[in-house]
Amino acid sequence: MTCRVILIAPAMTPSLRRARFDDGDSIENPSAVALDLPAAGRAVGSPSVRCRETAVALGLDASAEPDLAGLDAGRWRGRTLEEVGAAEPEALVRWMSDPGAAPHGGESVREFCARVAKWLESAGRTAGRTVAVVEPEVVRAVVLHVLGAPETAFWRVDVPPLAATEVTGGPGRWNLRLGQVGG
Structure with a gap:
């Protein structure tokens, strides 16, 4: 049994543009969201506004998956990296260098x-194709898991808006597929 999971990052939002921890804002230009996606047996997504709106713009009837929620930034939610760096420079450095740290009172990168x-291992028990519109950090976490990369590499994976990443396989035997999605 082979499972395919296509991860789609949300469209551009004001928060993404300003490097702001998600504050629930809407995508900037829903009519410009377009990707040539293959048919999927299942569509899911992060429960955020930007992921829900991106899914709708792509014509997907995606159900929200709580386990695909973005990284909980605690009290830093709605603030930019620059603001946090100015107010709590040591805490920000610790959070970005130690996967077990959560100085913001939210979730550590390790927990996330x-x-x-x-979630991925559970999804891998279902044959067929799943399209998941998810936060960029969810894509990062999936890539690390599939490659067996250390959590310290989390901040080394860039995920631009509307990036499509595909993983194939199943529990414990995933492959990262680069290039054309769904082909």
Whole structure:
């Protein structure tokens, strides 16, 4: 049994443009959202506004998956990296260098990666294709899990708006597929 999961990052939002921790804003230009996606047996997504709106703009009837929620930034939500860096420089450096740290009172990168890996392994028990519109950090966590990369590499994966990433396989035997999605 082979499972295919196509991860789609949300369209551009004011928060993404300003490097602001998600504050629930809408995507900037829904009519410009277009990707040539193959038919999927299942569509899911992060429960955020930007992921829901991106899914709708792509014509997907995606159900929200709580385990695909973005990384909980605690009290930093709605603030830019620049603001946090100015107010709490040591805390920001610790959070970005230690996957087990959560100085913002939210979720650590380690906890987040474990949550996403658990979702992926569960999704891998379903044959067929799943399209998931998810936060960029969810894509990062999936890539690390599939490659067996350390959590310290989390911030080394750039995920631009509307990027499509495909993984194929199943529990414990995933492959990262680069190039044309769904072909």
